[in-house]
Amino acid sequence: DRRVGPDLGPDAPAYPQHEVPSWYRDAKFGVFVHWGLYSIPAWARPRRPGEHVPVELEYHHHQYAEWYANTVRIPGSPTRLLHEREYGVGTSYEDLADSWTIEAFDPRRWMRLFADCGARYVVPTAKHHDGFCLWDTATTSFSSVRRGPRRDLIAELAEAAREAGLRFGLYFSGALDWHVSDFAPIRSATDLFTLRRNDEAFARYSFDQLMELVDRHAPDVLWNDVDWPDAGKTAGPSSLRALFERYYEQVPGGVVNDRWGVPHLGYRTREYHSEEGVTPWVWEATRGLGTSFGYNRAEDDRHLIGHGDLVRLLVDTVAKNGNLLLNIGPRADGSLPEDQVERLRHLGDWLKAHGEAIYRTRPWVRYAEPVGAPVRYTVGPDGAFHLIAMDPSAGWLRLADDLVESARATASWGDVPAVVDASGHVTIPPGLRGLPAAVLTLRQAHPGTG
Numbered sequence: 325d326r327r328v329g330p331d332l333g334p335d336a337p338a339y340p341q342h343e344v345p346s347w348y349r350d351a352k353f354g355v356f357v358h359w360g361l362y363s364i365p366a367w368a369r370p371r372r373p374g375e376h377v378p379v380e381l382e383y384h385h386h387q388y389a390e391w392y393a394n395t396v397r398i399p400g401s402p403t404r405l406l407h408e409r410e411y412g413v414g415t416s417y418e419d420l421a422d423s424w425t426i427e428a429f430d431p432r433r434w435m436r437l438f439a440d441c442g443a444r445y446v447v448p449t450a451k452h453h454d455g456f457c458l459w460d461t462a463t464t465s466f467s468s469v470r471r472g473p474r475r476d477l478i479a480e481l482a483e484a485a486r487e488a489g490l491r492f493g494l495y496f497s498g499a500l501d502w503h504v505s506d507f508a509p510i511r512s513a514t515d516l517f518t519l520r521r522n523d524e525a526f527a528r529y530s531f532d533q534l535m536e537l538v539d540r541h542a543p544d545v546l547w548n549d550v551d552w553p554d555a556g557k558t559a560g561p562s563s564l565r566a567l568f569e570r571y572y573e574q575v576p577g578g579v580v581n582d583r584w585g586v587p588h589l590g591y592r593t594r595e596y597h598s599e600e601g602v603t604p605w606v607w608e609a610t611r612g613l614g615t616s617f618g619y620n621r622a623e624d625d626r627h628l629i630g631h632g633d634l635v636r637l638l639v640d641t642v643a644k645n646g647n648l649l650l651n652i653g654p655r656a657d658g659s660l661p662e663d664q665v666e667r668l669r670h671l672g673d674w675l676k677a678h679g680e681a682i683y684r685t686r687p688w689v690r691y692a693e694p695v696g697a698p699v700r701y702t703v704g705p706d707g708a709f710h711l712i713a714m715d716p717s718a719g720w721l722r723l724a725d726d727l728v729e730s731a732r733a734t735a736s737w738g739d740v741p742a743v744v745d746a747s748g749h750v751t752i753p754p755g756l757r758g759l760p761a762a763v764l765t766l767r768q769a770h771p772g773t774g
């Protein structure tokens with residue numbers, strides 16, 4: 325998923341150096357929120373986890389409900405057929421803007437829930453590929469202030485997030501804006517990077533929109549998607565370089581991701597994928613709770629990640645030097661799907677009991693063992709060493725040789741001293757065997773903790 329930009333030749337601008345801030349590396353868990361016009365139809369052909377779709381149908385059967393505006397334009401797609409059935413042949417996707425009402429929207433309740441579930445940052449979509457802006461922008465009338473809700477949703481979310489003690493980031497679709505483009509629908513990965521505007525006017529439009537958001541909300545994260553208009557990748561006052569310089573000046577503790585199409589990034593992103601091991605770079609795993617980011621009413625519990633798998637996804641990601649940015653897709657009216665909330669709460673409950681092994685930790689010299697019971701390792705800021713058993717139901721595990729001596733002297737399962745024999749066999753207390761992951765903590769420095 326890592327994007328590296330085009331060769332812009334000798335006059336390509338140099339980009340500012342900017343470290344990934346420690347608040348981000350300490351945070352470990354954020355909530356993505358995909359909410360917009362696509363939440364009105366809220367439909368994509370449901371895809372069971374692991375279901376194979378032939379590559380030639382990948383876009384015809386796109387699994388992302390937030391891609392409705394593109395999928396509906398593909399003749400014969402399931403989305404097109406549903407749209408004509410439910411909205412009539414003459415209704416366009418953009419016509420839906422005037423029917424968007426948000427009677428159940430309670431931003432403070434959202435943010436209190438995300439904070440209570442252990443999230444440390446939140447990243448709502450300010451503008452997705454459909455070009456509909458969720459803030460009071462001067463650049464277009466295609467916005468939530470001039471149509472539908474007639475409210476500045478980003479302003480309300482920013483205030484509520486910071487009131488709840490969360491860092492506030494913003495997602496922005498830098499490369500794709502189907503409201504101001506006039507291409508055929510995207511039907512392949514090649515189309516994704518070619519059917520987009522790269523002209524100066526669009527680069528300026530994108531720059532102006534993102535700078536409105538930076539100037540107004542000083543977002544802690546700028547999460548750009550797909551790429552940036554190529555005309556914005558040279559020098560100039562509305563160039564990407566100028567944007568980064570102004571952003572870092574206004575938000576010294578801010579961080580960007582890696583989807584700008586230029587040789588500048590903060591952290592790297594993986595979408596529905598993980599890294600293979602501990603990485604020298606900081607990265608973020610992101611996925612929906614189901615197989616879509618925007619709410620998909622065609623999905624049910626079978627399409628959502630399991631409660632235990634969600635805990636283990638966070639643990640695995642953190643052990644490999646990553647954060648988890650987990651997406652929730654609100655319904656159009658602003659209510660949160662109960663099956664998604666339930667998974668967030670389950671993760672929050674585990675974090676309430678075991679967060680010491682996650683927050684503010686850093687990876688060890690290895691994230692796991694090549695054989696034996698599945699474990700993950702993290703190291704706390706105080707040097708505490710955490711071994712996280714990923715299948716406590718087994719009832720026991722055997723420690724790696726380089727951990728046995730320290731474990732026998734200091735290891736505990738929370739407040740319960742661990743029973744470790746000379747061979748490194750350690751019993752998992754029965755009371756922990758029902759957990760999705762159990763934490764053994766060694767309170768002594770270990771090889772490779774620096």
Ligand SMILES: CC(C)[C@@H]1NC[C@@H](O)[C@H](O)[C@@H]1O
Nearest residue numbers: 388390391549550595610617
């Ligand atoms: C990871 C997430 C932000 C996804 N990025 C690619 C988009 O096409 C997709 O809809 C979704 O926003």
